[in-house]
Amino acid sequence: MQVTTTNLEDVKLIETAVFGDHRGFFTESYTKDKFIAAGIRHDFIQDNHSLSAEAGVIRGMHYQLGPKAQTKLVRCVTGAIYDVLVDMRKGSPTYGKWEGYILSAYNHRQLLVPKGFAHGFCTLTPDVNVLYKVDELYSPEHDRGIAYDDPAVAIDWPMTKVILSEKDRHHPTLQEAENNFVWGEI
Numbered sequence: 001m002q003v004t005t006t007n008l009e010d011v012k013l014i015e016t017a018v019f020g021d022h023r024g025f026f027t028e029s030y031t032k033d034k035f036i037a038a039g040i041r042h043d044f045i046q047d048n049h050s051l052s053a054e055a056g057v058i059r060g061m062h063y064q065l066g067p068k069a070q071t072k073l074v075r076c077v078t079g080a081i082y083d084v085l086v087d088m089r090k091g092s093p094t095y096g097k098w099e100g101y102i103l104s105a106y107n108h109r110q111l112l113v114p115k116g117f118a119h120g121f122c123t124l125t126p127d128v129n130v131l132y133k134v135d136e137l138y139s140p141e142h143d144r145g146i147a148y149d150d151p152a153v154a155i156d157w158p159m160t161k162v163i164l165s166e167k168d169r170h171h172p173t174l175q176e177a178e179n180n181f182v183w184g185e186i
């Protein structure tokens with residue numbers, strides 16, 4: 001298992017060993033002990049699965065307020081996504097900065113999204129299945145988002161024509177959302 005650190009503190013890319021043969025492949029996508037040995041210790045309690053039918057779907061940029069903030073372990077099992085996170089941790093040297101990584105059914109990469117980050121992705125192909133673990137339950141009252149196209153954050157999305165949910169059309173900018181930066185209380 002290979003763990004790669006990134007420019008954003010605590011954000012990690014994970015590649016588990018993939019055993020290919022004439023049938024296809026096998027991988028242990030999550031093994032608690034191996035993740036702990038690699039310094040990734042989270043109590044994942046919910047598995048999520050989304051299907052996006054078309055290329056150009058953007059889901060994001062989402063987070064939950066504390067104490068319901070979630071760590072997410074994201075992977076893409078069919079097609080490919082450009083997976084993006086924005087550092088919303090006040091006081092962080094990379095506050096307001098974004099990074100994006102391609103996760104695909106072919107590269108088997110997983111992205112560890114820590115608490116304090118807004119997260120979203122853009123599908124690069126049709127028929128994209130994304131699976132992710134979270135360490136806190138879904139809480140609609142704590143569910144928040146920032147605009148995927150906030151000019152101050154300036155995420156360089158790979159698609160110009162995008163498909164959004166109604167909810168994702170109406171998120172505030174990072175600056176506007178600042179009053180909601182209460183990771184420890186609500």
Ligand SMILES: Cc1cn([C@H]2C[C@H](O)[C@@H](COP(=O)(O)OP(=O)(O)O[C@H]3O[C@@H](C)C(=O)[C@@H](O)[C@H]3O)O2)c(=O)[nH]c1=O
Pocket residue numbers: 048050059060062063072119120121137138165167
């Ligand atoms: C996220 C979530 C949604 N839902 C419901 C609420 C709603 O009726 C329906 C669709 O929800 P959404 O539109 O929020 O789904 P989606 O836009 O796919 O939201 C997800 O986006 C990615 C980028 C993330 O990072 C996730 O944490 C999550 O926010 O599913 C749950 O029941 N449990 C959950 O954990």
